[in-house]
Amino acid sequence: MKCPFCSSVDNGVVDSRETEDGHAIRRRRSCTACSRRFTTYERVEEQPLVVVKKDGSRAPFDRQKLLAGVRRACEKRPVPTARVQQLVADIERRAGELGEREIATRWIGEQVMAALRELDEVAYVRFASVYRSFRDVEEFARELEALRGARVEAGRTDRPPEA
Numbered sequence: 001m002k003c004p005f006c007s008s009v010d011n012g013v014v015d016s017r018e019t020e021d022g023h024a025i026r027r028r029r030s031c032t033a034c035s036r037r038f039t040t041y042e043r044v045e046e047q048p049l050v051v052v053k054k055d056g057s058r059a060p061f062d063r064q065k066l067l068a069g070v071r072r073a074c075e076k077r078p079v080p081t082a083r084v085q086q087l088v089a090d091i092e093r094r095a096g097e098l099g100e101r102e103i104a105t106r107w108i109g110e111q112v113m114a115a116l117r118e119l120d121e122v123a124y125v126r127f128a129s130v131y132r133s134f135r136d137v138e139e140f141a142r143e144l145e146a147l148r149g150a151r152v153e154a155g156r157t158d159r160p161p162e163a
Contacts, residue, residue: 008033050102073127087115
């Protein structure tokens with residue numbers, strides 16, 4: 001590490017501490033050439049997550065875009081904002097845990113649909129209709145039938161409460 005005052009590389013660590021947020025190590029150093037002290041920070045190099053779209057183009061992962069899509073699907077539904085935030089955070093965390101630098105939009109969309117299916121069926125259908133871009137009413141009806149079938153298999157034959 002070069003001294004910012006004399007550019008000497010001969011220095012030693014006097015003290016090391018974790019930062020308050022726990023995402024870096026703060027090191028106090030002392031230059032042996034000029035005897036001045038300076039501070040450095042050591043952080044984990046984060047690999048930005050890249051999303052591979054259906055057409056093959058790539059874009060940086062945008063948490064806000066994902067959050068906006070889920071919020072849109074949950075609009076006017078009895079879904080707490082904190083739950084929407086948690087859903088997006090969980091998906092973002094799982095994406096990071098995959099250990100891949102690139103992730104397909106398909107994976108993200110499937111994760112959102114699985115979470116919304118459990119959270120709110122109407123929000124799920126809204127999201128699925130945009131994500132899967134149904135070509136006609138029959139495709140939409142098939143998706144609803146699949147949802148009904150899943151409800152019956154899970155033993156939930158009751159209708160959701162009307163808002």
